[in-house]
């Protein structure tokens with residue numbers, strides 16, 4: 001075993017490493033993010049295990065049995081439950097409910113499959129116990145372990161062989177082999193890598209809690225997302241009780257799936273029918289449109305609201321919640337040029353009700369028509385609307401048109417405006433296919 005000391009300067013945002021200090025990271029462009037990190041590299045050249053080389057089809061497949069987490073919604077989003085040895089990263093803003101969710105999952109998992117090792121690096125065991133009592137947790141198979149040293153945790157996992165390991169959070173762990181502080185890029189990378197290696201070799205599923213930085217991405221290196229099998233983002237508005245769990249990456253199922261929860265003092269409760277939940281307070285006012293959102297298999301009806309008022313100041317404001325504001329500027333430009341709907345002297349506000357962040361471009365047409373409806377002060381009525389907007393005003397087709405329409409029909413929406421290229425007839429529904437934003441504006445505004 002040769003021990004070699006190495007110092008490198010590592011960007012804490014993206015993990016870029018350089019032999020000297022730099023003010024600005026050349027990889028991600030962040031300022032002042034480069035920190036000196038000492039590493040003790042253990043090079044051990046002779047013990048590498050020889051791996052076999054044979055055709056892919058002659059390798060034995062792993063047991064693809066899925067282990068239920070006990071939460072129906074969560075099982076569905078990750079593709080039917082946890083695969084043994086699956087490593088799942090749950091990221092979310094402070095206070096959003098990551099620990100609450102995992103404590104509830106741990107209890108259910110413990111009841112179904114056996115001991116759960118809950119490593120609480122962020123809180124004291126008594127804090128966790130207070131939360132556990134509040135959530136009504138009663139299983140004695142849920143074991144809290146207040147430890148932050150990686151080697152001790154690995155030893156405990158190997159000795160106890162729990163059915164599930166939860167690390168809350170990966171940023172608090174440190175490996176004695178590295179001199180840098182907990183939360184630094186090299187520590188996070190090393191801890192995540194070693195934990196997943198051990199858990200995979202023992203076929204134990206592993207949950208890692210990851211903190212997010214102010215830009216809303218997982219703090220620490222991007223490689224963290226590469227190491228793990230599944231990345232879940234837990235989102236919601238801080239002052240709102242809805243929470244959305246979104247699958248950003250999944251090696252064992254589809255991406256883009258969503259699960260909805262409601263936060264109360266008893267913890268998180270699954271929302272069985274999110275469409276009903278999000279539409280319950282909708283009124284058919286100007287600027288309100290129902291958009292069937294789906295990136296995974298199950299669509300959910302969301303309300304898109306737009307408000308336009310005459311601007312008080314010379315530069316009109318564009319504010320959004322749950323939607324990219326740059327995308328809004330682009331849509332407003334297309335509306336002006338291609339449909340002659342002018343908003344240059346108006347403040348424009350767009351809100352996706354319920355704290356859901358929509359990234360799929362299928363929402364473009366709904367946002368555009370919500371703005372038109374607000375400008376013209378004309379309610380849209382019971383249409384559901386989806387389609388991507390191109391720069392020359394063309395309405396482009398999107399995935400899952402039939403699923404979206406059927407979800408609309410289930411809630412009594414009998415009319416729809418859809419891209420011509422995504423037109424599918426649905427019994428009992430009047431569907432208006434449009435090719436250009438002008439045609440769509442005509443349907444709702446005149």
Ligand SMILES: Nc1ncnc2c1ncn2[C@@H]1O[C@H](COP(=O)(O)OP(=O)(O)OP(=O)(O)O)[C@@H](O)[C@H]1O
Pocket residue numbers: 092093094095096097098099100101122134263264265266
């Ligand atoms: N007594 C309580 N009654 C109702 N809700 C509570 C209570 N205590 C906490 N909560 C809810 O739980 C949330 C905090 O949950 P939790 O600690 O699981 O979040 P977290 O994502 O793990 O946060 P952190 O990043 O700090 O670890 C609070 O924002 C609040 O909504």
Ligand SMILES: [Mg+2]
Pocket residue numbers: 098099100122168
């Ligand atoms: Mg927490």
